[in-house]
Amino acid sequence: MVDIWAYYNNADEVELFLNGKSLGVKRKKGDDLHVMWHVKFEPGTLKAISRKNGKIVLEREIKTAGIPAKIELIADRKSILSNGNDLSFVTARIVDKDGNIVPYADNKINFKIDDEAAIAGVDNGDPLSHESFKSNSRNAFHGLALAIIQARLKPGSVNLTASSAGLAPATVQIVLHQ
Structure with a gap:
């Protein structure tokens, strides 16, 4: 059995679907910011539809992941100042062949x-990890890790590459401008 939580703050109700079958509608109570279903695990697609006054305000869908296949890199900013201080936070996601985390x-x-920038730190969100933040590697936690890129003083562009044994690597380019 698995607890499924749907967080919301601007909807009156949420309907949950598992593989196309409705598991029912839950309505907000008082100041609660979530609703919950207790569901028997079944692989496939889980979809939540939030409604306010009967009108759909948000739909979210997640799918059961397969085996790890590759890394994806997502930079919060792909262009930063080449002033020696500016940062870009790059999330590394381990995904299956279909892109599911x-x-x-x-x-x-x-x-x-590349030399025109530096890795200022790494993290993964694991509150129990004893790994150093000052490193060029990090174990993923729940499929995620983070590299913080710091610009140096030379404008141009740099490539951040993430690799891991058995996974297809990924590269993201960050532009350093004046």
Whole structure:
């Protein structure tokens, strides 16, 4: 059995679907910011539809992940100032062949960046981790890790590459401008 929580603050109700079948509508109570279903696990697609006054305000869908296949890199900013201080936070996601994040993935991710920038730190959100923040690698936590890129003083562009044994690597380009 799994607890499924749907968080919301601007809707009156949420309807949950598992593989196309409705598991019912839950309505907000008082100041609660979530509703919950207790569901028997079944692989497939889970979809939540939030409504306010009967009108759909949000739909979210997640799918059961397969085995880890590759790394995806997502930069919060792909252009930063070349002033020696500016930062870009790059999220590394371990995904299956269909692009679904693999929540149990804990692969060690190695980061490499061109000389015009530096890796200021790494993280993964695991509150129990004893890994150093000052490193070029980090084990994923729930399929995620983070590399913080710091610009140096030379304008141009840099490539951050993330690799891990058995996974297809990924590269993201960050532009350094004056």
